[in-house]
Amino acid sequence: MIRKSKGSIGLFAVVAFVAALLFPMPVSAEGESYIIATDVTYAPFEFQNEEDEYVGIDIDILEAIAEDQGFEYELRPMNFSAGLQALETNQVDGMIAGMSITPEREEAFDFSEPYFDAGPVVAVQEDNEEIQSYADLEGKTVAVKVGTVGAELAEEINQDYPIEINQFEDSATMYEDVLAGHSDAAIEDYPVMAYAIQQGLALRLSTEPESGSSYGFAVNKEQNPELLEMFNAGLVNIMEDGTYDEIVERYLGESPEAAANNGFFGLLERNFGRLMTGLVRTLILTLVSFAIALLAGTIIGLFSATPSKALNIIADIYVTILRGIPLIVLAFFMYFTVPQLLGIQITAFMAGVITLSLNTTAYVAEQVRGGIAAVEKGQLEAARSLGLPYGVSMRKVVIPQAIKIMIPSLINQFVITLKDTSILSVIGIVELTQTGRIIIARSYQSSSMWIIVGLIYLIIITLLTKLSNLIERRLVKNG
Template sequence: MAALGLLLLGLAPAASAAALAEGESGSGETYTIATDTTFAPFEFRDASGELTGIDIDIMEAIAEDQGFEVEWQSLGFNAALQAVQSGQADGVIAGMGITDERAEIFDFSEPYFTGTLTLATTEDNAEAIAGWEDLEGKTLAVKTGSLSEEEAKTQQEQYGFEITALDQTTTMVESVKSGSADALMDDYPIIAYGVEQGSGLVTIGEEIPTGDYGFAVNKGQNAELLEKFDTGLAALQESGEYDQIVDTYLGGEDDGVDKSSFTGLIVTAMPALLSGLGNTLLVTGISFVLAMVLGLAFGFMKIASNPVLRWVAITFISIFRGTPILVWAFFFYFGLPQLIGTPVNIWVAGVMTLTFNGAAYIAEIVRGAVQSVDPGQAEASRSLGLGHGKTMQKVVLPQAFKMMTPSLINQLVIMLKDSSLLLAIGFAELLYQAQQIYAANFRVTEVLLIAALLYFIAITALTQLANYVDRKVNK
């Protein structure tokens, strides 16, 4: 517990308000801008993990032109809107459509992008499906509750196609690529960026205008920031920099890599996946060491003669074995800061989650191994004049550790795989990085296969290393 406390103090970040105050004390103002986490090509993370996209580049360019600094909050779309409404952020830019309903809550900038819908299908189907008229008797995938679903329903009676409503763009793309649907309809920039990244789709038919995107601030607040955005946007458009930014993400640049090939996917995706793998191994290693310390302590406490120690151990083990690991991930990252009044670093939250869960299982491994040693050996040891401590040290524990080693190796592997659950709180482990990649290029199956291979290699290597240490120590 002391180690965890030191880790918490060492890794916990300063509050964003302090960072904001520091920025304001400098030469230029600092504004906190909220955005979505993954909405390529408007906002997403590149291979190095940096936040990028059309929205990000436009805002950074405007900030440079107008002489202020930007502190980003990548929160998810709904959370980003709530951050602005609660005053935690000064503004939001997240591919946000300007609507009458939102205009009652927010003040919008001048439009910086006009959204459109487009149809798309696989390259193999492109000749047979060139537009709405070719969809008769076929299936069209749309996003549930979106403008694409509304538009599809208005066209359905005329063109006679079936509608399949799905929750995510990646799911829609996989449905078309697998043949479950013949085509899909979604926002043009998202599909166009996926095409650029080698998703295997092509756009078909004419684009359908849906509305404008705008930067937003709270109603009646931050008028100065809104004015700076409009002035900077006009300057970008006049200089041509705006067009350069948009073209960067919608096919205006070629980096020489064939992203449609599997080799191209590996080249572009591997840096981020290896970074995620490194985080996975590191958080698992730290957690396993701490879990061993706690597990040994609680394991011995559970077989102690003191009833208070046994009760404490039983309570700890029951709580962390009897509740889902995701509950504790959310608690340590979102709930604990509200209790202690300070932010908790995501690494600390991840380590605490894996440590306490792993310690509960290791405690039972220790208890079972110690109790599996023949009681007659302890009795014989004590009959020779050895006390309880020496008997445990010289007779019981050496045999117990030999018996528990295979189970401990298995627990290490389980903890490594359980680390993938930390993606739910945004921890940048391997599976999180895979999600970030396929959310941008829609190549779900291929990216997950690469991630699975990396998991297999890491777990196999870790198991072989652990078995080697076991043979050396317990020979």
């Protein structure tokens, strides 16, 4: 049981307890237990099914190999480019995510023997008869997924037939860009694109697949060689006993199971539980981060309001730096760079809490400073003239008035922090927005799902706005 100590130590202990209790993240254990990164928005190789289970060709192959070789693993879902960074910084032990073996990647990672051969293919809207070859793409806009062989092919096409390239973090968003008419075509690995079309996506293949692209399981360079050996040995075994062929047939056979499509309300009904789980994660991330930021921001805000020049400078430096760093950059820095520099491991949840707290603290500090500055100077002077010390004058006279001024802006900052949690999906936190992406990867109903996610945010934010107005009216009435 965690006992709450004084000050920030106790507060961070509570944060750690909440993180461990509600969002346990995989941690390498002694023996044969590993953390494996994957991209769960890449059907049919990895995605989350209706029962919230991670499935797909890659996931089933990994499970079969682990059972064959007798090791345990935990999956850490994140987008593809973040997974590569997690592997490179040893935040995970391995990665399986439809990852093509390329000379460039072999310089940074060690790969298993190829377990699947695929090649990129161009797809366009199903009624688009204009694009039939690479030459027809000249002057057009092409959507690709960041860091993939498809993105490399687009760059090669661009050298011969100038095109505009739009880059996306996941396949579902890339497809939607084509369907919406923002891009004329998309380039994706053939089995992934073919599976999406089989599921009812209104696209057609306009070129033949390229050859020579093979998928491999990856570990960091010269790290976890025993895991790589077990993967290779297990791969041989499941290929020999027919398990491998059964897995591939399950997802790429002639009649794969189509995604259910019952319209807006059917989509909401089928996924309501997991959306609420994502919302709870979003709210807890927000509450924990904002509580820390409120404490730290008040202290730094008071630094700004004191007569001490040294404290003023400290507050100004903090606010300037933290407000100047984009939140996504800060998230990557906390989750990938800091552990590498300090030689420590940090969970995605804790990295997210720290990121949001550091960012929100800077804004809360400015709101505290502004609230104090809005109180008439005569209030402090009158208190001091009565013989009250500076600290007592601030605590008893100025700050109570400043709080009434700050309440609306603080609740507004809480709303902003809540919306900022969506950025943390880049480091593998499955909050509300990432939950929506995972559902889209399975259902290919992006328009309906983003409406649902938007409505959930709208309802929560409207309730918070009403709360802000209620508190403000009561403060004015009692003031």
